[in-house]
Amino acid sequence: MSYRIGIDVGGTHTDAVILDKDYKVIAETKCATTEDVSSGIYRSMREVLAKSGVPREHIRFAMLGTTHCTNAIVERKRLNKIAIIRIGAPATLSVKPLIGVPDDLRKQLGKHVYILRGGHEFDGREIVPLDEEELIRIAQEMKGQVDSIALTSVFSPVSKEHELRAAEIIQDVLGEEVALSLSHEIGSVGLLERENATILNAAVVNVAKTTANGFIRALEEEGIHAKVFFGQNDGTLMSVEYAVKYPILTVACGPTNSIRGASYLAGLSNALVVDVGGTTTDIGVLINGFPRESSLAVEIGGARTNFRMPDLVSIGLGGGTIVRLQEDGSFTIGPDSVGYRLPEKGLVFGGDTLTATDIVVALGKAQLGDPSKVSHIDRPLLECIYERMVEMVEAAIDKMKTSAESVPVILVGGGSILLPDKMTGASQVIRPDHFGVANAIGAAIAQISGQVERVFSLDELGREKTLDLAKEIAVSEAVAAGADPDTVEIVDIEDVPLAYLPGNATRIRVKAAGKLDAALEQIDH
Known part of the structure; x- marks a missing residue:
């Protein structure tokens, strides 16, 4: 039997899962994300290994979705x-x-x-x-x-x-x-x-190298000699060598892991995914099982860039979001959060800060901590705050839809206990099993992809043959990256005629993706 470990680093928690070869969850864990990121990764890895009882030598693959490169750019450190x-x-x-x-x-x-x-x-x-x-x-x-x-x-x-x-x-x-x-x-x-x-x-090349080497070393110290992959921001995996060459592609891989994990857990390929963490709620769109890409330029650390990124709306609402009550009976929700300090700062845990989690516990919508610590808050006021929290998410859902039709909504992330089972704009609200660690599951089940994006002259081969050529290139890229040739499918095609170029030029982008090579899956140590 072969197993895989998936780890995803969020702003508040670092989640880890172990799956068997049929993608069944064997063990899961949540640890606080640490300032240096790495020690939180190693801790979550050790915890999930201890819980699983899986023989170390049977873990064949390790997948990591990490914020190391994003943090380095934002903090201007280790560049x-x-x-x-x-x-x-x-x-x-x-x-x-x-x-x-x-x-x-x-x-x-x-x-x-x-x-x-x-x-x-x-x-x-x-x-x-x-x-x-x-x-x-x-x-x-x-x-x-x-x-x-x-x-x-x-x-x-x-x-x-x-x-x-x-x-x-x-x-x-x-x-x-x-x-x-x-x-x-x-x-x-x-x-x-x-x-x-x-x-x-x-x-960020050195940051990526250090992260990759540290992760491989930590696995080896645990007696695991697995093939290591990094999550990239289109919801697929890349090899360590590729990650060190193109580390920028790891930016925003966390939300895409959640979207892919949500798709797998809910069994849906087309839906909206609402991922509620400790600090923010990220809303993305699933199209054919993959995140919809943004067509706009994206700022990273204040620099405007134009490489592929998931199309996301983020709002300042999470489990640790601070709720402030005013003397006149009004209130504000966030956008600041106590983040990973929720278990010490939240009122229901004996802390001194009113959070979004306290609101749902006080209303009996979640069983956490000590509800008596929030029993003094006026019930009508609690209901007003809760209504406003739900409205914030409903407005963001509306922004991400492309039509007025209601769409399925998949709720994932530890903070999704904040939201109800019915929302405006949602044809159904699905909260799948293991919703709290959907991001780590998304990292573990992710496929290997290959992509081609270039300008072709249609005058040379004609449109159909040119598209076939682009598909062939994308498939061969995916196979070269480690995908099983029998499982590779074309998952996205885009062609844009470039009227200002000679030769009937068209920019064609094709993405192919497939499962990890089955031959590798079956080899046990």
Whole structure:
């Protein structure tokens, strides 16, 4: 029998589960998220192992959804010494790299910034040849100064030629030790946002390496020699090697794990998912079992980026949300929270702070702590507060729907005890078994994906054959990443005609996903 461990780090709790090969939950646990993140991960891992009684040598896979990279960017800590190289002179000189990025982040990341001649037009024509001599000079100047490089060429999603050539030259001079992030592999069309995403990716390479090595070491200390995967923000998994190369893709993997876990637990592929934690409620949309992606630019740590992110609405309502009563009988709900300190700060636990959890306990909607500690609060006032809490979520559900029709709503997360079994806009409200650890389950059951996103000329093969080619590439990417070829399916296709490009050009994005290779599943130590 083979097993898998799934761990997901949230702002308040770090959850862990162990599943068997049929995805049945063997054991689950919730631990407080720690400031350094890692010690909370190791603690939850040890706890779930102790509860499960599963022989260590039978755990074949370990999946981690982590906030390490997000925290490093937000806190401006543990970032790489990076160089920023833009290939785009003379066309892009009027707008320098890191424009619009907060001053403290620009000061930290903008010590080595270069713009050299090269790049392409929007139709794939070369602006000017790549200035290879200048690039060699820059690479020699950077030697010993930086350990990671963000390389962006203008319109590289249309033509990646200059980025690939520049990467070759840099590696010839600096060797393989310096990490390279290429913008055409990370963001889409839109120079500044793609450049920012590439810069942030380059900045967190060491954080990703340290996290991966620490997790593998912690598993080995427990006698587990498992294949390790990281959750990425489209709801699928990536290998350790891929995660270290593209760590930015781990940003926002927590909510997507919850959405995928909710889909599996409720047995639904199309629904809204409401994930209530200790601090916030995240609402996302399930389409064919995967999170709907945002079509808008997303800010990370104050930097505007354009790589794929889940389409989410977050509101300041969670189990630890602070409720303040005013003397005139009015009240406010959040947005601040006691977070992981709820068991010591909440009134029903003997603390001194009125929280959203206290409200539902006082109304008899949840059995937690000591209800007598909140029995003094006026009942009509409690009902008003509760009504407002539910309205906050209903308004967010309405915002995420694409039509006036009611849709199924799946409630997950430890804080989902705050919400009722009927809500406006929901055709049904489903609270599945193991709802409290849906995020860790989502990490454990996630599939391996492959994706292609590039500009194709339809004049060469015609539309149908071009789409077939893109599908083949996406499937082969998924198989190369470790997916079982017999289970790989196309889960998303998008094609956008680019009227301004010659040759009937179309930007095509295809994603394929499949289960972990069955051959690996069946091997026990």
